[in-house]
Each structure stands twice: as structure tokens, then as C-alpha cells.
Amino acid sequence: MIEFSDVSYVYGKHTPFERVAVNNISFKIEDGLVTGIIGHTGSGKSTVAQMMNALIAPTSGKVLLNGADINSSRTESYKTRFKVGLVFQYPEYQLFEETVEKDIAYGPSNMGLDDNGIKERVEMAAEFVGLSKQVLKSSPFELSGGQKRRVAIAGVIAMQPEVLVLDEPAAGLDPRGRSEILGRLTKYRKTSGTSLVLISHSMEDVAEYSDRIIAMNDGRILCSGTPAQVFSHHEELKNSGLALPQITNIMLKVKEKCEKQGINTDFLDSSVFTVEDAYNALLPILRTSDGKGDSYVK
Amino acid sequence: MDYIIKAQGLTFSYDDDGNGSKTVENLDFTIERGSFTAIIGHNGSGKSTIAKLMCGVLEPTSGEIFINSKGAGRTLRVSDDNDIFDVRKTVGMVFQNPDNQLVATVVEEDVAFAPENMGVPSNEIRQKVDDALRAVGLYEYRLHDTHKLSGGQKQRVAIAGILAMSPECVIFDESTAMLDPRGRDDVMRIICEMRNKYGITVILITHYMNEAALADRVMVAEAGKIILDGTPKDVFLQKELLKSCGLEVPQATELASRLHAAGISDIPQNVLDTEEAAQIIAALIAKNTK
């Protein structure tokens, strides 16, 4: 479990360019769940990501992994890199080895594993992200954008971290590539028990895949909780420039329009945020018009 | 119809001998002047290649693209080396990565780049640059360092840089893909304004279905061919076909079509945006309660 306790981060402290990126925040990333962190550019979410694996140390406050301060010593910080895997935005631009296999092996070999251990982990990681044996032998630079992205993610998965943090894992991909990557990641989470942290500004993705959501604005936490709890704060989210998931928007608008006509809308749950939920919520109400089923609206 | 771009038998292959796999194969299409067309397709479907052919970054292996240029006062051929300068003047292109298309360190100097290359007299350049920067809402930023702007702002500078050469058509090659929602909204608003206010023909390459829904025509590229071509409402009716091409429909459309399929026939399958969906659903609920 990762715990942030009164954490702040200031860039360029004591210089004219001083800027507070993270302002005294506290939260927990619970084991075995998918936690989504949302916020627009400059909200501090990427800084939070880099503090999770001790790439940067908070200027004040503590980051704890399973109760231990990850910044207590240099060795501790270094060890944390392997326990909390961090995948950056557009990770395909970090590939450098001659073959996909060697590139995925870079992390495990830095852990000091023997050749067999490395090989095992590379194969395991490649399977999770869906890379064939043939691809493993080819050069990463010959692959398509989506495949490169998967190689880069495999490179972090191969370190078998306890927590996997991903900054915009689906950015720039087409719809199929997006659902493929996100689908594989949730499957990986289920099989391996690794906790996932998804950092994104796509409300739809975060809403669909997360168990918990932390919404950030201006270096602070705006609200957090289950997706339903977070999206019920729609006014705050909107005011801080965060778009709601499209479906939530539709439901809110329906509610508003109905209320204008004096229709009681308690039956409408406005914290609905996926197509599936909206379908299930709306179908029984709408069915009545065809005379099928009972009217839910009295 | 007053066309601006006409492709005939357009074929392109990255292999020089022309026998290899074709990225774009035997396309015929016409883009109407003043229209807003979206080209969608998954990565590798050939949509970006089509865009690069239309503005003369790539040269067709066979076939031809005709550009009906008002500025040049005649019809230009993309594969003709004597026409290429006028082609680029008529059809501008905004690329995906904002960082890789800005040439200068200062905003206004970057916007001035194209008119400078055109040999526009100095005092007129100033005017063009100021107008272009006002059109994208960055006039106050004219002396800023391009490097210090946000992604969305950089992309708006890039758009201003194209507007400054007064093109008749602008192609956006996945220009919103690397932006955050706020930057994307800003850029989309400017794209719509360009068409509505200045009458510039817009071609938008994207894989965001919500953006394609704003166009008046959607073309779907798959394996180098155009497999669907029509209004967004018509195209998004083909949900299954789109899914088989690795695409999707906007969530509002998805919801409406699922409700329609479940027997709620009062809801059309091809609802495009949240407002429309909400309106129809609310009206139906109101009907039921009465």
C-alpha cells in the first residue's frame, strides 16, 4: 500500500521560478485495486506519479510503501523503483535495445537477477501485453506505435512490481489500441494481484476501469472515492475544468430537462458513468412507452 | 459543385518499385470548397498518408490530385513540380506533434515564417501575423517563448502559422491527439471557427469520434481504401462495420443505438451528441409520465 502523508512538492525552491506542484496532500493507494488519478495538465498528477517510486522526493511530508518511508535512504529509494513500477507518458520513446527481448530485460537485469530469472520474467511480461515470440526477436524500432507502447509497458511489468503506475497509457492510440491496452492491464491486475494506478485525463477511461478515483486540481485533491462518489461532485469537477464522462453528462442533462417539466427524477441516478450503466438505468423507464412492463414512474 | 480537392485513381506505396503493399489504393474522391470533412480510421489505415498526399508532402505513386486554387486562379496538379509551391500555398497542414512544427523561439516570429517564405512585403507580414494570432486567440502571447506554452497553445501557434499564409484549405493530421481535453476543446473550437467564419475548407484526420461528429462529412479509411463516406449520422449507423475496423461510435450514439435495439423505437440509432441524446430521452420520459 502506498500512502502519501501531508506531501508537498515545490519546483525550483528558492529561485525566481518557484512553483508549488503538489500542495499538502494525503491519500492511500489500496492494494489490489485500480486507482485512477484525474486532473488536467498542471494539476500535479504527474508529479505525484514520480513521487510514488521515489524518482523525486517530496519537499515536505512522507511517502510510505507498506509503512516504510521510501525516501529514508538512497538504497531504500533505489529498491522502491522495482517495487513501484512507473510507466511514463509515451513510453515507446525510451526503447533503446537491438531486440524487444533485450529491451524488456533491461529492468530485471538492473535488479541483479540471473539469466534464467530474467528470461522467465521477460516471457511472462511479453505474454501479459500480448507480444508473440517472433516479436521478441525483432527490433523495437520496426514495430507499430501500439506494439512499441506494449513493449515499453512490458519492460516495467517484467520487474514484477507490487504497484504499477501508468501515466496516460492509452494516449495517442486509436480506439482499438486503447481498449486493448487498458483491457490487458486490467487482466494483468486480476491475474497478478498487482495494484494499478492509472493517471489520465480521459474521464471515460478512468470511469470505466477504476475502482477508486482521486481527482486533482491545482496541486490539491478535489475529491476522491469510488467513481460514483467522485462523479457525483459534478459541479466541482466542472468548475476546475475537468470534463465529466459523456454518459454522466447525458444523464445530468436528462435530469435537468425532466425537472424543468416538473417530473420527479429521483429514479434517475446521475452518478451513472458508463454506457452499460446508463442502458440499464434508462431501459426500464423508457420501456413503459411501448406498453412493455410496468411503469417505474408513478 | 465547387470542389477544392479532387483525387483520381490515387495510389501510394512506400516501396519504390510500386509492387509492394499499397498504403493508399486507387482512391477517387472530391472535397467540396468550404466543407468540413473528417477522415477516421485506425492507426495504419492510410488516413495520414491520404492527408500528406493532399498537401504535397508525399507524391502519389500513380493517380493524381487536382487542387482547384482560387489564389493561383487555375487547377493545380500535386505531382507537377512546377505546381507544388502553389499547392502548398493553397492547402496548409497542421501536424500531430506541436513541438516538431514550430521553427522559431518567439511566437510571432514563428507565425511569420510562411509569409516570409512567400516573399510578402514586411509591413503586410506584420498585419497577417497579427490577424492570424487574433484568430487563434494568442495575440497577447505574441512575444512569448514558444517552448514555454502548453501543448494546446503550441498547436494554436502552429495553426496561426498556417493561417498566416491565407490557405484555402487546412488539413489537420491528428492535431488533437497529443493534447489534453482543454487543449483539444480549444483547437476544435478554432477549427470550427475557421470554417464558419473564414470559409476555409477543413479536413480533419482523427480517431476521436466526438470530433468527427462535428464534421459535415465523415470518410472512413481502412487498408488504404475509403470504405464509408457520408454524413456523421449515416456513418455512425454502421456501428458494427466501424467496430470491425477498430473504431467506435461516440458514447451518445452507442447508448442510443443500444436502447433502439432493445425495442425503444422512439430513440433513433444515430444520435450524435450528448445534448441531442438528452433531449430525446427526456422527451420520452415526459411522454411516459403523462
Added chain:
Amino acid sequence: MLNDITLGQFFPGNSLLHKLDPRAKIIFTILYIVIIFSAKNPFSLAVAAILAVSLTALSRINIKTILKSMKPILFIMVFTAVMNIFWTPGENVLFSFGKITVYYEGVRFAVMMVIRLVLLITGTFVILTYTTSPVALTDAIERLTSPLSKIGVPTHEFAMMMSIALRFIPTLIDETDKIICAQKARGADFETGSLLKRAKALIPILIPLFISSFRRADELASAMECRLYHGGNGRTRMKVLKLSARDYMTSLAFAATLALIIFLNTRFEAIL
């Protein structure tokens, strides 16, 4: 961390120095260097210092920024100072321990040398790099060297290459920063081990950086073509360079300073 580099950065502004003709500024910079090196005694150095201080004030550049830009050359300054303190022979012994004797002359020489270095950096940065946009600067170089294009020297191309390099330096610094972080997240260790090990650790940074630079270059070339770039022929500029009263006034000030320094040099004993 790499963002702290301020050396060679342009700060947009509207001061007198910003408004000077960049061609004139190149000439002033050369003149300024001549002035600094002509100042050979405390009095003439003081005159040069007054010039540097007034230029800094006129540029309205934050003094902190200037101090920060000294950081990279701090080592050179300390080194020169130490060398001069210990190795300058003289007559008036200040103190000595063992074989090392420090003379008053040595300290005096070292102090003046450091002042000279500081003035050199401050002045050239304030006149040229901080107040001149890279585009204006390359533009000026292009025009000053344009007579050379008649004998086949590609002056426009050189200037364009230079301005693009300047434009991409911050972008590539950011990129390097990102790649370093990403490889560190995979356990890369740049801080411990032998020199060879550390050099090897750089490979995962350099390769992605090169690949990305080529990709950027490729896209930039397309973007420039789309924006009608076709070399220097028939190209006009938005900002026409024209010498104005400001430039003549400033050159007068520089000439006066130089004359004063030369006069002072004849009156006082040279130390530097």
C-alpha cells in the same frame, strides 16, 4: 533539474537593449570585449564596470538571473583566482606558510581578473543573449555576413541551422530529462560504479535521444516545406532591420567609454 540552465537564454522584453538593432548589438559586443580587455588598471576597470552596470540596469534583466548564469563558470573563476593568487610573484608579502607565499600583487591581480571575467560574462549576456531573440541574432549574423554569400558561402543556410538548433535546445533538454527519469524508473543507475559502468549507463539515454532527434528533424522538414520554405531566395522578413537614433547614441556611449579607458590607461600603471 536540467531546466536550471539559463546560459544562453533569451528573456523577451521591451527595454532599450531589446530594441537595439541586433547587427549593432553584435558590433557592440565586440566593442565591449575590447573595452574589457583594454581596462588595465583599477580606474579604467571601474569605468568598464560602470558601463556593465548601466547596461544591466537598462536591460531590466533580473539580477538573480545574471548571478545564476555565473554558476557554470564559477569553477573557472575560482581556478583563475587561485592560480593568480599563488603564482603571481611580487614584492609585498601578505602572508606565507611553508613554501607558499602570497603577495599583495597576486591578490590584487586575482581580484581584478575575477572582476574582469564577471564583467565579461554580464556584459555580453546582457547585450546579446538575454536581450536578443535567437531569430534576430541569426538574422543579424546572416546580414552581417551576407557579402560572403556572393563568393558562395551559404550564409542563409548556416543562419537557419543555427536558429533551429537554438529553438530545439530546450525541447531536447526536456526530452533528455524525461528519458533519464524513465530509465531510472527501470532501475538505471548513473551515480555509482566505475567510470566504464557509468559511461555504459548512458547508452539507454543517448540512443532514444538520437532516434527522437531524427524523428523530430524529419517532421520538422515536412512542416517547413508545408510552410513554403525553399531556402533564402526571395525570402522577406517581418522585422526589417533599420539602424535608429538609439543605435547611434549607444555607439557613441561605447566609443566614449573606450576613449576614457585608453586615456586612464596612459595615466595609471597597468596591473592586468
